[in-house]
Amino acid sequence: MTVTFNGARLLDGRLVDVTVTGGVISAVTPAGEVPTIGDHIELDGHVMIPGLWDRHTHFTQWAHASRRVQLGDAQSAADAAAMLAAHADAHPDGDVVGVGFRDALWPDVPHFELLDEALDHGEVGDSGEQRRVVAISADLHTVWLNSAALRAHGFYEHPSGVLRERDAFAVIDALDEVPEKTVDGWAHEAAEAAAARGVVGVVDFEWGFAPADWQRRFAAGFDELRVAAAFYPERFDDALALGVGGGEALDTSGLLTLGPLKVITDGSLNTRTAYLREPYAGDAGRSRGQLTVPPEELTALLRRAVQAGQTAAVHAIGDHAVSHALDAFAITGARGSVEHAQLVLPEDLPRFAQLGVTASVQPEHAMDDRDIAERYWGARSRHAFPLRGLLDAGAALAFGSDAPVAPLDPWLAIVSAVFRSRGDREPWHDEQSISLEQAVQASVRSSIAVGQPADLVVLGADPRQADAVALRSQPVVATMVAGRFSYDAIR
Incomplete structure (x- = not known):
């Protein structure tokens, strides 16, 4: 099947026709220059961007979350x-x-x-x-x-x-011991909601063994999203038994792949267990948090990942944990990401690019945690969520939500990265803000170019003209995954 989107406006301002054939972009030409082949959809200048990814979710937790008592407003x-x-x-x-x-x-x-x-x-x-x-x-x-x-x-x-x-x-x-049929139904609902926000794929760090959960769902017809299903050290042998390397397909749909080995090396800011070089400020005593996986154990795990052809995703929130994670990547040559990287020492910023390690970050957490960071990290909070610092140092950014920690909605990450504010509050360390184009780039895994996957999103308004309030509710009118509409409010 071939379909052409006529008159798509790209973020760089170009007006183009985009043709999709068999799940791949087969042509991108100046609008009106080439006669339309096959079916066509008139976009009349609607903005088109590559499909959005959430690079850090706990998908089953997210599917459960709306069915639980919401305590976010508790003071x-x-x-x-x-x-x-x-x-x-x-x-x-x-x-x-x-x-x-x-x-x-x-x-x-x-x-x-x-x-x-x-x-x-x-x-x-x-x-x-x-x-x-x-x-x-x-x-x-x-x-x-x-x-x-x-x-x-x-x-x-x-x-x-x-x-x-x-x-x-x-x-x-x-x-989470809910009948599989029930929770899988919730997963479908969560995926449909994500597609309506322009999401074409997620990396799932759910506990248990996510690859098996997703193989079951895809076998039963799940097709709303691409999924990279990660695994934890306790299930390393189970991951190896799948017989595929990191990023390789786990089924015939082409949508499900094996995600990275996930290692949690420290705690979190709210729990005051993120691992720091210097003690917490405020009333947290003289604690420096918890290093839950010591350096030698982390190095051994990453070395095993390298030997098995797997990628690695290392949870590190505190500055000392981030340093240890980067050390382990340097020693082993492992490929992958540091997850969260909420507090990063200035001397560690260039190491991400030097080592080819992605900074997988969740900008909306900065809005949730700014007051907690000010209390417990004190002056160090100027190094918190250093998006501009990471980009200027050459690092690759990958945005996520950590859903259900924040909602599975990439536009929240984008707006927080661009404006560093929420509601009527002043921007928080706006020297670390980045441009809209950079934030979108951190939220995608493809581009609008010939040969790229036909993972596309059509927007209902131009995000380049939006303020922070409008960008949080950025309208999406169509989402396409591998050449097939997963959300369609445009036709």
Whole structure:
């Protein structure tokens, strides 16, 4: 099948006709210069860009998130407990699961007793069982449980009910034990919503073993997005058993590939476990955070990835963790990315380009975390989310959301990178802002050129003319993946 988009406006201002044949761009010519072949769609100057990617998601978590109690507006532990209690009153049975709280700036401290009291000391549901309550932090590195949930997850005498890092990951993973058919249906819905925002692909860092989950979904007909399904060290042998290298196809659709080995080397800012060279400021004591994978172990993992033909994605948020990650790439010659890179020492900026390591970053986190960074990183926050610094040093940027930490919507990352502000607040370290064109480039994996995948997005308004408010809700009228419409509001 051949289809031509007539009169597409590119971000560089050119007005062109774009022809797609068999999932590939077969021609890009000045508008009206060549007679149209096959079907055609008149764009009349609508802006066209390459398909957008979210380079860091936890897709199943994102699919779950809208079905859980939203705690993002909670200004205290007491607020969050009241929200969870209100949900429990309205839904008289089953576990109560909340998501999105940020406790770093709360005036009070989360504790299992607060949840117990809010739910009337272990209220029972219609089933006669004690209600279990779990609240998941926005950064996914902390969970807060009531007494019943602590017991259910094997923590019988925990002093606070607040679990961090690996204990938290284990609880979150256990919460995802939903029937496959159900969660796969939610994944379809989430993918359709992403396509409506111009998304053509995601890198999925879901816990468990994402490659198998996605093989099941694609076998059942999933085709809304391209997916690079990552894996964790605990499942390295399972990844090798697939018999493919990093970036290679996992099925016959051409849409599913094996993603990178994901290694989490430190914690997060909100949890105050991101690993720093100097101690946290504020009331975090003299802690420097947690290095959860020591340098020698990280080097061994990356060396194994190289030997197996796999790429690597190393989670590193604190400046010291970023340095260790770059050291491991330098020692092993591994290919891949540093995920998050939220606080980067100036001397480490040029190392990304020198080593060919991508800075996989989530600009919307800067808007979520600016006040937390100011409190706990103090003057160091001028080195936080250094997008301009990374670009000027020659680094390749790849934008993502870390959904559900931020919504799976690339336009939020783009607007945060360009304007460094949200709402009516002043820009935060706007010396680190980048241009719209650079932000879009960090959000795509292809271009509008002959031979490129026909992954295309048609916009309903020109983003070059948009202010920060308009760009956050940038209209999308069509999304095409491999030459097939995944979202179509233009015809």
